[in-house]
Structures are given as C-alpha cells and as structure tokens.
Amino acid sequence: MVQPLKLETSDKLYNEALELIPGAILGIRRPYNFVVGEYPIFFDNAKGGKVYDVDGNEYLDYLCAYGPIIIGHREESIDNAVIEQIQDKGFCFSLTQPIQNQLAKKLKSIIPSCEKCVFVKTGSDATTTAVRIARGYTNRTKILRCGYHGWHDWCVEVKGGIPTKLYEDVFEFEYNNLADLEALMVVHGNEVAGIIITPLGHPLAHEVQMPKPGYLKAVKDLAHKYGAVLIFDEIRTGFRVTLGGAQQEFGVSPDLSVFGKAIANGYPVSAVVGKKEIMDVLEHDVFLSSTFFSNSLAQVAAMATIEMMEREDVLGVIRKKGNEFGKAVEDLIVDTGVPCTFSGGPWVPFITFNHDPEKKYKTLRNTFYTSLIRQKVFLQPYHHGYIAYRHTEEDLTYTLDVIRKSFLEIKQL
Numbered sequence: 554m555v556q557p558l559k560l561e562t563s564d565k566l567y568n569e570a571l572e573l574i575p576g577a578i579l580g581i582r583r584p585y586n587f588v589v590g591e592y593p594i595f596f597d598n599a600k601g602g603k604v605y606d607v608d609g610n611e612y613l614d615y616l617c618a619y620g621p622i623i624i625g626h627r628e629e630s631i632d633n634a635v636i637e638q639i640q641d642k643g644f645c646f647s648l649t650q651p652i653q654n655q656l657a658k659k660l661k662s663i664i665p666s667c668e669k670c671v672f673v674k675t676g677s678d679a680t681t682t683a684v685r686i687a688r689g690y691t692n693r694t695k696i697l698r699c700g701y702h703g704w705h706d707w708c709v710e711v712k713g714g715i716p717t718k719l720y721e722d723v724f725e726f727e728y729n730n731l732a733d734l735e736a737l738m739v740v741h742g743n744e745v746a747g748i749i750i751t752p753l754g755h756p757l758a759h760e761v762q763m764p765k766p767g768y769l770k771a772v773k774d775l776a777h778k779y780g781a782v783l784i785f786d787e788i789r790t791g792f793r794v795t796l797g798g799a800q801q802e803f804g805v806s807p808d809l810s811v812f813g814k815a816i817a818n819g820y821p822v823s824a825v826v827g828k829k830e831i832m833d834v835l836e837h838d839v840f841l842s843s844t845f846f847s848n849s850l851a852q853v854a855a856m857a858t859i860e861m862m863e864r865e866d867v868l869g870v871i872r873k874k875g876n877e878f879g880k881a882v883e884d885l886i887v888d889t890g891v892p893c894t895f896s897g898g899p900w901v902p903f904i905t906f907n908h909d910p911e912k913k914y915k916t917l918r919n920t921f922y923t924s925l926i927r928q929k930v931f932l933q934p935y936h937h938g939y940i941a942y943r944h945t946e947e948d949l950t951y952t953l954d955v956i957r958k959s960f961l962e963i964k965q966l
C-alpha cells in the first residue's frame with residue numbers, strides 16, 4: 554500500500570482544539586467518521602473539485618462539504634456576486650432586502666410544489682419549520698419521520714439533553730416499506746400532523762435506496778387519506794437530482810418541502826416551500842424569525858448558483874458524469890469480485906461493503922478508504938459522496954484508477 558499521509562499539522566491543531574472545544578470538532582467532522590489516523594482533520598483551502606489540508610496535501614473532494622458544494626469550491630461568478638453585495642450594498646439590516654423576493658420568484662419558477670416559500674439558514678431550521686407549519690396547519694401533534702432531518706430536539710438520534718416530551722409524538726418508519734407506514738397510520742393517523750421523508754433513502758453507512766415504483770405516491774396518498782401534510786426533506790436531493798428536487802424527477806408533488814445544502818454552493822441558506830394555503834399559517838398562527846434569517850449574502854449566492862446552473866446545464870453534466878462513474882465502479886466490482894456494492898448513482902455515489910457474519914467487511918472498508926485517502930481521493934467511509942460540476946473527466950478517470958488499485962489491494966487480505 555502507498556505510504557501514509559503526513560498529517561502533523563492536522564494532528565497538532567486537533568490536540569490544541571481538544572483543550573478549547575468539547576470533542577475538538579463538531580459531530581460528523583470528527584476523526585472517527587473517517588479512518589482515524591489516516592485522514593486529515595483540518596482543511597486549509599479549496600478550489601474547484603480539489604481541497605487542500607493544513608499539511609499541504611491535495612485531494613479530489615468528493616464529499617463536497619457534505620453536499621453544499623455542487624459547482625465547485627470558490628466559484629468565481631458566485632463569490633463575485635457575494636463580494637459585490639458586501640462592497641456595494643451590505644447584507645445585515647434591520648429590514649429585508651429585495652433579493653428575498655427575487656429568490657422566492659426563482660424558486661417558484663423551478664420547484665413544482667412551490668407556491669410560497671420562506672428562507673432560513675440550515676437544514677435543521679428548515680425541517681423544524683416545516684414540522685411546525687404542519688402542526689400549526691392541522692392543529693395536530695404527531696409526526697411520522699423517515700431519514701435524517703438534523704439536530705433539533707424532535708428528531709435527533711442522540712437523546713442526551715432532550716426531555717422525552719419533546720419527541721414522544723414523533724415516530725420513525727422504514728424507507729420503502731409502505732406496510733410499516735400504514736401500520737403507524739392505522740394507530741395514529743387521525744392525530745398525525747405530518748409525514749416527513751427524504752425522497753431518496755440515505756441512511757448513514759448503508760446503501761442509498763431509490764424509491765420503489767409507486768412508493769412516494771403511496772406515501773402521499775396515505776398522508777392525505779388521514780388529513781396529514783406530506784413534507785419532502787430535499788436538503789440533500791434538492792438541486793442535486795434536478796433543480797426542482799427529487800419531487801420533479803419522481804413526479805410526486807408534496808405539500809411542503811425543504812431545500813438546503815446545494816442551493817447556494819456553500820453559502821448558508823435553506824428554504825421551506827409549499828402550498829400557499831399551508832405556508833400561510835406563518836402569517837399569524839406560527840412564528841418564525843431570527844436575526845440572521847433575512848441576512849442576504851447567501852440569498853445572493855443562491856441566485857448566482859441557480860443562474861449558473863441554468864446557464865450551463867450543471868445538473869445534466871453531473872448526471873452524465875455520475876452515470877458513467879457509477880457504471881465504471883459497478884464493472885470494477887464485478888471484475889475484481891470485491892464484496893461491496895455501489896449505490897446512489899448518479900447523484901449520491903456510495904461504495905459500501907457487504908456485511909458478513911465475521912464482520913470482515915469492517916477491515917475491508919477501512920483498508921479500502923485508507924487506500925483512497927492515501928492516494929488523495931477524499932470520500933467518507935460511512936457517508937455517500939457527491940460529484941461536483943468542476944470535477945473533470947481526468948479527475949474521474951484518476952479516481953476510477955485509484956478505486957481499481959484499492960479493490961485489488963483488498964483482494965490480497
């Protein structure tokens with residue numbers, strides 16, 4: 554195997570951070586989410602499809618900041634629009650700037666289910682807002698959920714610090730298992746305010762699942778049969794699958810949906826969009842406000858991102874590259890016979906190792922991702938990746954070659 558990376562500066566910064574910040578790094582960026590000792594812990598800078606760590610190592614970045622970087626790092630037309638806003642107008646005011654309306658009109662024109670929208674900052678803000686709207690609109694309490702929806706009290710997996718009463722009305726169901734949802738609806742249906750679901754199934758460390766034919770439509774019908782609001786959590790799929798989200802690709806229009814991550818190529822803004830009648834509970838009955846929600850910088854970035862995506866068919870290009878990449882990885886899996894699976898193509902590519910009773914897959918996974926990172930391919934062992942518009946054909950060819958070599962290496966184990 555290739556030599557380990559030099560990571561002295563990362564390690565030094567990590568040890569320093571341990572003294573300053575609980576756990577040194579927050580949540581999913583902690584070293585145990587990668588291969589401990591093999592991956593860098595701090596990045597310094599990035600450009601296009603590449604990222605550089607604090608020790609000067611260069612990587613092809615296929616994690617894309619966990620989704621937001623859809624075009625590429627430091628994309629000039631987007632960053633310049635932001636810089637102009639800073640220099641010419643400013644962005645943090647006691648009143649709202651007109652860019653809000655422009656962006657709202659834009660979303661209305663591209664997202665099928667968007668009659669009205671509101672802007673918040675993070676994915677968790679957006680999912681929590683949507684859930685609150687659903688509860689306000691229906692005057693009901695219960696929520697059925699499927700997928701990761703962020704770190705807020707009603708949905709986070711780790712329950713420390715959260716009183717039971719804040720999530721006892723929230724029930725989880727399994728993706729693509731209609732019977733599971735039906736069973737919950739039979740018991741709770743008349744008290745269910747909303748069903749929130751990610752249109753693709755993307756559980757951590759497991760294969761990405763496409764919806765079974767008719768599944769999303771059946772979820773919608775079930776929600777409506779019981780008078781519940783259907784919410785699509787498109788924080789990952791929005792602007793990745795199509796500009797109108799996975800809802801457009803799969804032809805199922807939810808009542809509400811939430812978009813975040815990729816909509817501004819890295820700048821923090823998210824949106825709750827949906828039917829006018831439901832969204833309008835925010836006029837009087839449901840409160841939403843924050844010092845930074847109307848901060849316009851990320852809204853400017855979102856407009857510039859969307860304009861570029863429309864101008865250059867960014868998603869068509871990513872889809873083509875993703876399809877070719879996925880097909881090539883699948884061929885490599887067949888050719889080498891490595892016990893792993895490719896899923897999520899073309900939008901959220903993921904190589905997972907097939908579970909076996911002796912748990913050998915854990916060693917295979919660690920060795921494989923170690924080999925990738927040592928050869929400067931940055932992917933996460935437990936989380937699917939993303940392809941950015943700025944990844945070149947050469948980047949992908951190089952990556953496939955690294956994957957092939959790494960598969961051959963783990964065959965020796």
Ligand SMILES: Cc1ncc(COP(=O)(O)O)c(C=O)c1O
Pocket residue numbers: 619675676677678680700701702703704751786787788789813814
């Ligand atoms: C589907 C989905 N919903 C919600 C969230 C929460 O978003 P954020 O981390 O921006 O709060 C995430 C984050 O990964 C997500 O993937």
